[in-house]
Amino acid sequence: MTSSTTPATDRFPVVGIIGAGQLARMMIQAAIPLGIGVRVLAEHATESAALITPNVDLGSPDDAAALRDFASRCDVVTLDHELVDLDALVAIEEAGGVVRPGATTLRYAKDKLYQRSAFQRAGLPVPDFVDAPTLDAVEAFTARHGWPVVAKSQTGGYDGRGVWVLHDLDEARALFASVADSNVALMLEQWVRIDHEIAVLVARRPGGEFVTYPAVETVQRDGICHEVIAPAPIAPEIAARARDLGEQIAALTGAVGIIATELFLVGDELLINEVATRPHNSGHFTIDGCATSQFANHLRAVLDWPLGSTDLLAPVVVMANLLGEDHASLAPRMRHALLAGAPGVHPHLYGKDVRPGRKIGHVNALGDTLDETRARAAQAAARLTGRTP
Amino acid sequence: MTSSTTPATDRFPVVGIIGAGQLARMMIQAAIPLGIGVRVLAEHATESAALITPNVDLGSPDDAAALRDFASRCDVVTLDHELVDLDALVAIEEAGGVVRPGATTLRYAKDKLYQRSAFQRAGLPVPDFVDAPTLDAVEAFTARHGWPVVAKSQTGGYDGRGVWVLHDLDEARALFASVADSNVALMLEQWVRIDHEIAVLVARRPGGEFVTYPAVETVQRDGICHEVIAPAPIAPEIAARARDLGEQIAALTGAVGIIATELFLVGDELLINEVATRPHNSGHFTIDGCATSQFANHLRAVLDWPLGSTDLLAPVVVMANLLGEDHASLAPRMRHALLAGAPGVHPHLYGKDVRPGRKIGHVNALGDTLDETRARAAQAAARLTGRTP
Numbered sequence: 001m002t003s004s005t006t007p008a009t010d011r012f013p014v015v016g017i018i019g020a021g022q023l024a025r026m027m028i029q030a031a032i033p034l035g036i037g038v039r040v041l042a043e044h045a046t047e048s049a050a051l052i053t054p055n056v057d058l059g060s061p062d063d064a065a066a067l068r069d070f071a072s073r074c075d076v077v078t079l080d081h082e083l084v085d086l087d088a089l090v091a092i093e094e095a096g097g098v099v100r101p102g103a104t105t106l107r108y109a110k111d112k113l114y115q116r117s118a119f120q121r122a123g124l125p126v127p128d129f130v131d132a133p134t135l136d137a138v139e140a141f142t143a144r145h146g147w148p149v150v151a152k153s154q155t156g157g158y159d160g161r162g163v164w165v166l167h168d169l170d171e172a173r174a175l176f177a178s179v180a181d182s183n184v185a186l187m188l189e190q191w192v193r194i195d196h197e198i199a200v201l202v203a204r205r206p207g208g209e210f211v212t213y214p215a216v217e218t219v220q221r222d223g224i225c226h227e228v229i230a231p232a233p234i235a236p237e238i239a240a241r242a243r244d245l246g247e248q249i250a251a252l253t254g255a256v257g258i259i260a261t262e263l264f265l266v267g268d269e270l271l272i273n274e275v276a277t278r279p280h281n282s283g284h285f286t287i288d289g290c291a292t293s294q295f296a297n298h299l300r301a302v303l304d305w306p307l308g309s310t311d312l313l314a315p316v317v318v319m320a321n322l323l324g325e326d327h328a329s330l331a332p333r334m335r336h337a338l339l340a341g342a343p344g345v346h347p348h349l350y351g352k353d354v355r356p357g358r359k360i361g362h363v364n365a366l367g368d369t370l371d372e373t374r375a376r377a378a379q380a381a382a383r384l385t386g387r388t389p
Numbered sequence: 390m391t392s393s394t395t396p397a398t399d400r401f402p403v404v405g406i407i408g409a410g411q412l413a414r415m416m417i418q419a420a421i422p423l424g425i426g427v428r429v430l431a432e433h434a435t436e437s438a439a440l441i442t443p444n445v446d447l448g449s450p451d452d453a454a455a456l457r458d459f460a461s462r463c464d465v466v467t468l469d470h471e472l473v474d475l476d477a478l479v480a481i482e483e484a485g486g487v488v489r490p491g492a493t494t495l496r497y498a499k500d501k502l503y504q505r506s507a508f509q510r511a512g513l514p515v516p517d518f519v520d521a522p523t524l525d526a527v528e529a530f531t532a533r534h535g536w537p538v539v540a541k542s543q544t545g546g547y548d549g550r551g552v553w554v555l556h557d558l559d560e561a562r563a564l565f566a567s568v569a570d571s572n573v574a575l576m577l578e579q580w581v582r583i584d585h586e587i588a589v590l591v592a593r594r595p596g597g598e599f600v601t602y603p604a605v606e607t608v609q610r611d612g613i614c615h616e617v618i619a620p621a622p623i624a625p626e627i628a629a630r631a632r633d634l635g636e637q638i639a640a641l642t643g644a645v646g647i648i649a650t651e652l653f654l655v656g657d658e659l660l661i662n663e664v665a666t667r668p669h670n671s672g673h674f675t676i677d678g679c680a681t682s683q684f685a686n687h688l689r690a691v692l693d694w695p696l697g698s699t700d701l702l703a704p705v706v707v708m709a710n711l712l713g714e715d716h717a718s719l720a721p722r723m724r725h726a727l728l729a730g731a732p733g734v735h736p737h738l739y740g741k742d743v744r745p746g747r748k749i750g751h752v753n754a755l756g757d758t759l760d761e762t763r764a765r766a767a768q769a770a771a772r773l774t775g776r777t778p
Contacts, residue, residue: 012720012738029421032414032441033676035719035738035750052421054443287422291733291755305724309733313702313755330424331401335694344680344698349424361424366680366702 012037013303016070017049018061019080022350022359023279023295024049026287027078030295036303040080041070048350049080064088071097078257078302079278082109083156100206100256100302101277108253109277113154113187119272122252124245126272127264128190138172141188150189151175163223165191196265197273198232198239199282200246203297203307204255211297211307212247213290215239218262218282224357227378228319230285230312233370234265242270249275258283258298281321281359286310288346288364289317314366316373320381322347322361324354327386330361337363337384345380360385401426402692405459406438407450408469411739411748412668412684413438415676416467419684425692429469430459437739438469453477460486467646467691468667471498472545489595489645489691490666497642498666502543502576508661511641513634515661516653517579527561530577539578540564552612554580585654586662587621587628588671589635592686593644595693600686601636602679602699604628607651607671613746616767617708619674619701622759623654631659638664647672647687670710670748675699677735677753678706703755705762709770711736711750713743716775719750726752726773734769749774 012035017024020042028049031038041057042050050056057073059066061084071077071092077099089103108115116129130141132151142149151172153162162184166172179186197218204210217234219227232239246261253259253275260280262273283294292300292308300307322330330337330349337347349361363380367373381387401424406413409431417438420427430446431439439445446462448455450473460466460481466488478492497504505518519530521540531538540561542551551573555561568575586607593599606623608616621628635650642648642664649669651662672683681689681697689696711719719738726736738750752769756762770776 010721011718012723025421029418032418033735033737035723035736035740052443053441054445056443292735300727306727306731308727308735309731311733329400332399334401334424338689338695338697342695342698344700346422346681346697347424348422351424 013075014039014073015299015302016041016074016077017080018067018070018077018084020044020047020049020056021080022048022352022361024080025052025350026284026293026295026348027080027279027299028053030293031299034296034299036299039070039074041066048352051351061085062088064091068092068095071095071099076100076302078298079106082106082277086110101259102254102256105253105255105259105277109275110155112152112274113185115275116187116189118252119249122248124248124252124272125270127192130188132186132188135172135176137188138166138169138176142169145190148191150191152187152189153179154185154187156184161223192264192266192271194264194266196232196234198234198242198263198265198270199228199280200242200261200263201258201280201283201286201294202246202250202255202261203258203294203301203310204250205301205307206256206304208251209307210247210250211292211310212243213283213286213294213310214312215242215246216282216285224321224323224359225281226321226323227374228282228285229370229374230289230317230319238265238268238270245270245272253277257301258294281362284348284362285317285319285364287348289313289319289366314368314373316367316370318365318367318370318373318377320363320365320377321359322349322363322381322385323387324356324358324360325385325387326356328354330354330384333384333386337380340376340379340383345376347380347384402464403428403462404688404691405430405463405466406469407456407459407466407473409433409436409438409445410469411437411741411750413469414441414739415673415682415684415737416469416668416688417442419682420688423685423688425688428459428463430455437741440740450474451477453480457481457484460488465489465691467687468495470667471495471665475499490648491643491645494642494644494648494666498664499544501541501663502574504664505576505578507641508638511637513637513641513661514659516581519577521575521577524561524565526577527555527558527565531558534579537580539580541576541578542568543574543576545573550612581653581655581660583653583655585621585623587623587631587652587654587659588617588669589631589650589652590647590669590672590675590683591635591639591644591650592647592683592690592696592699593639594690594696595645597640598696599636599639600681600696600699601632602672602675602683603701604631604635605671605674613710613712613748614670615710615712616763617671617674618759618763619678619706619708627654627657627659634659634661642666646690647683670751673737673751674706674708674753676737678702678708678755703757705756705759707754707756707759707762707766709752709754709766710748711738711752711770711774712776713745713747713749714774714776715745717743719743719773722773722775726769729765729768729772734765736769736773 014037403426
């Protein structure tokens, strides 16, 4: 690990990625043409990113010694996921290592209560919330807001996990009982009637320079993102406000690399839902759909290189996630799916074993009109996974 | 190796690439999102493609046993270059292996006299030519066509190597003397006054289905491609004829995968210059500039998968090759080059040691006007290599 904040410039830098999931895999794909070296810290040699690169270290992101050792072989360390021990990252930083995003930024993504409190103090729009150490908090909060109410694990949730919509005190009691013996800390949030879910990606360099991608609409089912539509089919004024919120959050959190802000659109009001301080599912459309992908701009940002254009390459870009069905492999349906995508659909497979409901890839489609492009992406995705419509 | 011509469909196929240069490297990049397994046969572990994949076999493309062994671990074998022994490929095919393009197609690229003769018989436009076993042939040919005359090695030439423009009998005598002790067989071609050089890429499946990319202009200096401009700034009628010629050649040669046809434009007349039966430098613009890159369509074609759209993603796409200067590494100028490319330029580095004149990468730029886009690509390329304009 170099002791300065800027990698050596007489050779191409090595970016270390903690975690070897599909985000690391797609970062590697973006790194190759840019000449950037990549090393991944994987738990298993069969993980998505570990399958495609010769530069794999095996080790746990919970193991401070493994992290330190890994960091010593990289110029900059970045992250595939948030499930990393903050103290271990702080230790790397204190030893002169470069972790981007750093521990202070990552805390916003890892600790939802901390994030909500900080955003509220900064005057950013968040749903009303409260720490909920005991059931008493539920009674007080619902007295103000009524039912239903949203309970969240303060840490560790993703893809709808760690989020519960509670409709009455019995459901609340059951939830609190179920987590009583774990170390899950709960918080409550005001339930809002969501009209649309919007996401904004910002890529930000250490000095504060940033680029912002077009605001997109994310279509969720059961808390899992199924589709992303770029640009979001919303009023330009609302899209501009969404981008502005994403940029404010990037600056407030001191983000370096990609930061994704998920927003609820309730009537004309935007409320902050979640923040991820890394490349994000809502930005996979950028691989084929934008002049510079989120993965290329993430790498450029963490290396403090100039950022690339976020322009869309077509009037409409749609991403459809591939969620595993009961078929063991996508391979038998590949030809059929590519035909369905004519005149053009781009599969991105993650090399993962297929399990029902698991994100195993996505497809991107570019087009001129929303309905046609969306139908083409959806049809290719359904054919690929073998889902019967 | 499977004995049928179609890979197994219950798992993703493995494409073996003979050779590990930049074309193999970019095929690997295209294979990853498609879930396609790739294995490369490299001569050295430090070759361009071998640096980025865990699946490397070390061996020589001249070693028939190594080729057979390599092919046995792949569903389909394809090529990074033409420097492969045709008999060894025939042996793989006869043993039930699948080589795409096959030996009969590859012969058109390897043997220029064979190619010229076949094209002429088929009524395709080629410069006049003749086999030139001895100096006598030069005297007879120049009596018809005058000086200068073009001499070519019948096999093995590329990037201007193996091509000589002879201005008089003394130069001819010197050339014949210099190759007398080698096994280089020479042919002669009519010298033509070239107005533009045009290239057309076709991707073709085993059954004959094909897609054709827009005709491009290639700008050569000293026989090496410096720039590619897409679409070629020529009359639409000429571009249509160029594409038609590319398609005729793809069918005639039985091409599978990408076949590149290089053409001379002389006045309004198109003459066939060279044919390459693999992805080609003139198609690197497709990585960022087209809906489907030549590398993705090459893989799709050799696997007999449906082909993707060849639509341009911007009004103008320009590729500029990066040719090594005296600097040992491109790394120190990366930031500077990316800034030069604003609002968008895409470097593609090959991971090669820099040597003067060596192709070490390329940059693609998308834009609305030819002059602006061309200047942006050229400036980024010059900054990256450190070339003083």
